[in-house]
Amino acid sequence: MPGASVDFDRKVMIGSQSWYQDFMRCPERARQELLHPKHGYNDATGLGTALHLFMEKRLQGQPFIAAHAIATTWLAAECAKDEFAWVKVKTAETMFRHLDACINAFERHVVPQIPDGGQVETKVSARLLRSGDWTVVLEGTPDYIDPFGRVWDWKSSSSEYNGHEAANWMIQPTSYTYLASKQQNQAINDFTYAIAVKPHGLIQFIDVQRGERDWYWLSRIALGALSMVRTMLNLPWPVNHAHYLCSGSWCSHWEGCRGKYLREQEERQVA
Numbered sequence: 001m002p003g004a005s006v007d008f009d010r011k012v013m014i015g016s017q018s019w020y021q022d023f024m025r026c027p028e029r030a031r032q033e034l035l036h037p038k039h040g041y042n043d044a045t046g047l048g049t050a051l052h053l054f055m056e057k058r059l060q061g062q063p064f065i066a067a068h069a070i071a072t073t074w075l076a077a078e079c080a081k082d083e084f085a086w087v088k089v090k091t092a093e094t095m096f097r098h099l100d101a102c103i104n105a106f107e108r109h110v111v112p113q114i115p116d117g118g119q120v121e122t123k124v125s126a127r128l129l130r131s132g133d134w135t136v137v138l139e140g141t142p143d144y145i146d147p148f149g150r151v152w153d154w155k156s157s158s159s160e161y162n163g164h165e166a167a168n169w170m171i172q173p174t175s176y177t178y179l180a181s182k183q184q185n186q187a188i189n190d191f192t193y194a195i196a197v198k199p200h201g202l203i204q205f206i207d208v209q210r211g212e213r214d215w216y217w218l219s220r221i222a223l224g225a226l227s228m229v230r231t232m233l234n235l236p237w238p239v240n241h242a243h244y245l246c247s248g249s250w251c252s253h254w255e256g257c258r259g260k261y262l263r264e265q266e267e268r269q270v271a
Helices: 017-025 027-035 043-059 064-079 092-109 163-168 171-184 212-232 258-270
Strands: 004-007 012-015 124-131 134-140 150-157 190-197 202-209
Touching: 004 027, 012 212, 017 027, 017 171, 017 212, 027 212, 043 064, 043 092, 043 150, 064 092, 092 150, 092 190, 092 202, 124 171, 124 212, 134 171, 134 212, 150 171, 163 202, 171 190, 171 212
Parallel strands: 012 134, 150 190
Antiparallel strands: 004 012, 124 134, 190 202
């Protein structure tokens, strides 16, 4: 699904955890994604999606060789497209070597720890709040909700995650535990990141807990986003370049935003 959508006639806003994450990092990026969503993959996001596909097939009962082949075939088809971008690595050979390392590491260290019988890649929607006659809906697809009430999420990364940041500030555990709780009609508080660190596939586990206070805070974040969507969707929102994603490599809207200012500055310096 797109990161977010808004229906002014029905007075409903739907948002994903990734869109709210963008909103917290740079509101203008979130606005642009709402108005002009961008699609397509680069080597980093493509590899991550292929790893997710491998895990989806494994947890659905496919043998290792078949799941590996499905993931690799999908990534090969994507990287052959003209819109595929090379950001972190420059060759397909390197990318597939990294994917193979991540898949093998997940097979050895993650798959054996996952309890059977859970929900794999199941889309979940739940009302997050009502404000006047407006409704805000949270929507997402947790990677896996195990039968013991833990949400799992698969990641690939070029460096280890910051455990303190994950425990205190990441919005994804808050969103997915909320959705799982609403879907199963009981509190789901436990969330685990399983992260394959490239290039060798070192596996990092981070356990996070979320609860009602976190979910209420998420609704407060969504309320602020709703207010801006309702009153100034066609006006510039605040910008924030204090994150590595503010670059031409990682933000699809950079050229018309900060990139435009830097380019003009460079032209003035040359003149």
